[in-house]
Structures are given as C-alpha cells and as structure tokens.
Amino acid sequence: MVTMPADDFSRDLAKFVSNCRYEDLPAEAVEAAKKSILDLLGVSLAASGTVPAVRGVMEFVRDHGGKPQCSVLGFGDRAPPIMAAFANGAMAHCLDFDDMAPDGNHASSTLIPAVFAAAEYQGGLSGQDLITAVAIGQDIFLRMRRSLKQRLDWLVTTVLGVFSATAGVSYVLRLREDQVANAFGIASLGSCGTLEMRFGTGSDLGELYAGFVAKSAVMSGMLAKNGVTGTQRVFEGQAGIMKVYFGGEYDRTKILDGLGTRFKGASMQYKPWPVCGIANTYIHAILKLVREHDLKADDIQEIRPFVGDFQQRMSYPLEERRRPTGSMDARFSLPFCVAVAATYGRVGVEHFTEQGLQDQAVLAMAQKVVPVDDSKFDWTAEMPDARVEIDTRRGLTIIGTGKGTPGSNDFPLEWTDLVRKFTSCAALAAQPKSSAAISDAAGMVRSLEQVTDATKIIRLLS
Incomplete structure (x- = not known):
C-alpha cells in the first residue's frame, strides 16, 4: 500500500x-x-x-x-x-x-x-x-x-x-x-x-x-x-x-x-426555467414586467438587459446570439432567453427544441434585445441580480430587476414545486x-x- x-x-x-x-x-x-x-x-x-x-x-x-x-x-x-x-x-x-x-x-x-x-x-x-x-x-x-x-x-x-x-x-x-x-x-x-x-x-x-x-x-x-x-x-x-x-x-x-x-x-x-443559471434572473425580471404592465409582444419596442462579464459571453456576437442554431446555444443566449419570456410570458422546454428555435415571433423579439455592458453586473461571487429596461411603443420606459427570482436562496423552490417540475x-x-x-x-x-x-x-x- x-x-x-x-x-x-x-x-x-x-x-x-x-x-x-x-x-x-x-x-x-x-x-x-x-x-x-x-x-x-x-x-x-x-x-x-x-x-x-x-x-x-x-x-x-x-x-x-x-x-x-x-x-x-x-x-x-x-x-x-x-x-x-x-x-x-x-x-x-x-x-x-x-x-x-x-x-x-x-x-x-x-x-x-x-x-x-x-x-x-x-x-x-x-x-x-x-x-x-x-x-x-x-x-x-x-x-x-x-x-x-x-x-x-x-x-x-x-x-x-x-x-x-x-x-x-x-x-x-x-x-x-x-x-x-x-x-x-x-x-x-x-x-x-x-x-x-x-x-x-x-x-x-x-x-x-x-x-x-x-x-x-x-x-x-x-x-x-x-x-x-x-x-x-x-x-x-x-x-x-x-x-x-x-x-x-x-x-x-x-x-x-x-x-x-x-x-x-x-x-x-x-431552477424554474431550462436555461443557463444566470439567465433565470433576467427571465424573472422580464416576466414581472410583462405581468405588471400587461405587455403584449407588439407593445415592446426595445429590451435592454444590463450585462456584466459573464453575461456578455451570452450576448455576443449579438446577431449570432439572437439566432442560435442549437438548443444549448439557445439556453446560453441571453437575447433568445429574454425574447422567449417577453413573447410568451413563460419559458418552457418546448421553446428550446428544434421547432422552438425556428419560432419567428421569438426571433423577431430577439432583434429588439440590445445588451448594455455594465461592470456593476460582473459575476464575482454569487450571481448578480438582473436589471432590464423595456421601451414600449407608448413611449414609456419601464425598469425591472431580478430580485425575488424563484429558486434563489431567498426564494427557494419547495417540495411541491420540485414534484411539479419532476x-x-x-x-x-x-x-x-x-x-x-x-x-x-x-x-x-x-x-x-x-x-x-x-x-x-x-x-x-x-
């Protein structure tokens, strides 16, 4: 020995x-x-x-x-x-x-x-x-x-x-x-x-x-x-x-x-949604704004997620990230994930299938996603909360954050949630x-x- x-x-x-x-x-x-x-x-x-x-x-x-x-x-x-x-x-x-x-x-x-x-x-x-x-x-x-x-x-x-x-x-x-x-x-x-x-x-x-x-x-x-x-x-x-x-x-x-x-x-x-972990907080921010302001896809003119170092890898090259060709590329694409949430008010496994990647409504929404580089959102320890801004066609700019994201430390998924997911x-x-x-x-x-x-x-x- x-x-x-x-x-x-x-x-x-x-x-x-x-x-x-x-x-x-x-x-x-x-x-x-x-x-x-x-x-x-x-x-x-x-x-x-x-x-x-x-x-x-x-x-x-x-x-x-x-x-x-x-x-x-x-x-x-x-x-x-x-x-x-x-x-x-x-x-x-x-x-x-x-x-x-x-x-x-x-x-x-x-x-x-x-x-x-x-x-x-x-x-x-x-x-x-x-x-x-x-x-x-x-x-x-x-x-x-x-x-x-x-x-x-x-x-x-x-x-x-x-x-x-x-x-x-x-x-x-x-x-x-x-x-x-x-x-x-x-x-x-x-x-x-x-x-x-x-x-x-x-x-x-x-x-x-x-x-x-x-x-x-x-x-x-x-x-x-x-x-x-x-x-x-x-x-x-x-x-x-x-x-x-x-x-x-x-x-x-x-x-x-x-x-x-x-x-x-x-x-x-x-996780509540089948995407890269840090995208969950951006999805949560978008879904809150969609619900609170009763937004429809046509109401949205531009979406600006504020992105730190890691999220920038999920956002650029921008045109490539807006039109991912594979399921995992889509799950790692912040523009695509945000677009799904803004288009449908929900995010599911079906949105990342071969058929989901060709969804013209989502692809059109992804063209409206314009990331904003901001070092305040660099990932240095725990994942940072998201910040997103949405310009509406009515001339309003509304702001959302990832605070309260389901599955986070402060808002964990419980057994009932996990059994439902399972x-x-x-x-x-x-x-x-x-x-x-x-x-x-x-x-x-x-x-x-x-x-x-x-x-x-x-x-x-x-």
Whole structure:
C-alpha cells in the first residue's frame, strides 16, 4: 500500500469520505440531497425525449455495451456501470435545468448519475447511504469550488466535478481511506474541460459533458477498488491540479474548515426555467414586467438587459446570439432567453427544441434585445441580480430587476414545486412512464431515508 503524503488535502478528503455516515448529516443537507436526486432524475428524463444529441449517445452505448447491470433513464436499456453513468450523465445537463450552486456551476449532474451506476453495480444500497453519497459529493464540490477565485477559463463543473463524483462513488463502493485517495489520483485523468464549451457555439458538448465526467468517476472508484494506485499528490503536488489549473491560487482553509461537520450542499438551488443559471434572473425580471404592465409582444419596442462579464459571453456576437442554431446555444443566449419570456410570458422546454428555435415571433423579439455592458453586473461571487429596461411603443420606459427570482436562496423552490417540475419533465421521456410510476418515484425520493433499496427508484424510471 502506498502512503498518501500528509501535505496533500486529498488525504483529508479521503478520510472524510471513508468515515462519513448518514448520522453525521444535518437535516438541511439531507433535504438538499433528496431534492437534487428528484430534480436530476426529472430533467434527465425530459432530456431523453427532447434532445437530439441523446440519440447519438444511446447508439454508442448500445453498440459498446456489455453486462446489463445498470439502468439507463428513459429508454428501458441496461448497460455496464460505466456506460450507464455515461448515458445518464450525458442527459443530466442537456436541458441546463439541473441544480446549481448560488455561485454557479453544477454539483449534481456529474455526481448523481455516477452514484446510481455504482449503487446498482454494488447492490444493497439503502436510501440513507444514497443520501450520504450525494451529500458528500455536493459538499466536496462546493468546498473546492469556493476555494477558487471566479475565473472564465476552465469549466469548473467538469474539472472539479470528477473528484466530487469520485467521492460519491467511493462511498457507495465502500472503499477504504487509502483506496479513496487513490481514486482521487486516478480521477485526475478525467479532470478537464474549458468554458469554450459554453462560450463557443455549434457543439453538442455543452449538453453532454457531464456524461464524460460521470463515466470517469465510476472508472476511478472501481479501479481503486481493484488495487490500482493513483497520483499521490493529485491536488497539491508540484504539478498538481491546484497549481497547474489554477496557478496555485486557492484557499486551502475553505476546503478543509468544518469538513465532516458542515455540509455545503445545503445551499443548492433548483431552477424554474431550462436555461443557463444566470439567465433565470433576467427571465424573472422580464416576466414581472410583462405581468405588471400587461405587455403584449407588439407593445415592446426595445429590451435592454444590463450585462456584466459573464453575461456578455451570452450576448455576443449579438446577431449570432439572437439566432442560435442549437438548443444549448439557445439556453446560453441571453437575447433568445429574454425574447422567449417577453413573447410568451413563460419559458418552457418546448421553446428550446428544434421547432422552438425556428419560432419567428421569438426571433423577431430577439432583434429588439440590445445588451448594455455594465461592470456593476460582473459575476464575482454569487450571481448578480438582473436589471432590464423595456421601451414600449407608448413611449414609456419601464425598469425591472431580478430580485425575488424563484429558486434563489431567498426564494427557494419547495417540495411541491420540485414534484411539479419532476412530473412535467418525466412526461417528456423517450419512453414515458405511467403517472403511477412517476408518482411512486417522487414519493420514494421524498421519503428516501426510509427506503431499503435505493436503486428501485432508477429502475422504476428506466
């Protein structure tokens, strides 16, 4: 057995993963884990039936399958754990409808598909253990994420997500402390991805990326269980992740302070609309103005969203963003998202389908969206609230803000909201499930701590 150097925080994380128990979790971390599980299962089911790129993923999975050990959501297929994690992970972020941290990035889209695949492979996982695995992964993701300054280069969801997902898998596989540390080291080979997946256009990878990470996490945990050793100073070595990827600019204290006693996942947020997280606050601002002033599409002459550094990437080149050619490009286009809200007074999955992208009313409205660059709306910590101005044909200028956005810390989505979202998403699955199956699955997640075999949930929905 190779001894992990004491000065690398991977050893601290490994000890946490191997020693954590359900009884250690505060109530709010339990609730967040359960809500994230329900939310992610729902948005993945919706993706299975509405996102064209998923068909290519499923062809690949079926062509390269093996033992039918684990469930694939929405299709009824069974595949080896690595392939199931890839397929379910690929669907998890397709709609950009999965949960997010208040300061951005997605903890669960890489984590939960990997944990379910490992759970079906391992067998005998209780609801309490599933909750614990998810809570561990969410906590580690947010600790590492919050140790860094805001950057606009690496896609932190994938670069760090592979380690938090590996932590969840390691817990499910019941790895020893040294094996967990090795799993982190192995997972470094799956730590990659840049924000060009979001800033660029014309690619399916912005939809599918979580599948690659979930697959790597399952592989890392399983290889470590089989005795494979990994990089021993994976985070803080002379060429470790924190130095090479982030120039050594990280706060170690934020990673380790309260580890095992304070669980950061309790702060997870759930989206009301299937768009990039920061677009939600602009949509909320527009919808409030539409309702309060009874605006119709023809009443609007110009819409001016005030945009900081990150939002500018969602707004330019302006003509290209006004007419996105792919679903994920549309979800990441601030002009298009704002136009949908202003045109219909609502925003749904259907507005980002192939047909929705050709909606002439929305495209006409997008031509009226004129972003205003304003550094006061730069994203430096938690996402800034929106400011929008609308000029009406009656000569009025009305102003709205994102204050009160549903799903934010101050206005969280509750169980009733999430069950409603889950039910509507599940109805869009490639192979829709009966209303009874959908209701049963939601009920099982709501009382997950009482479930003896947590994998029944994913089998019910596959």
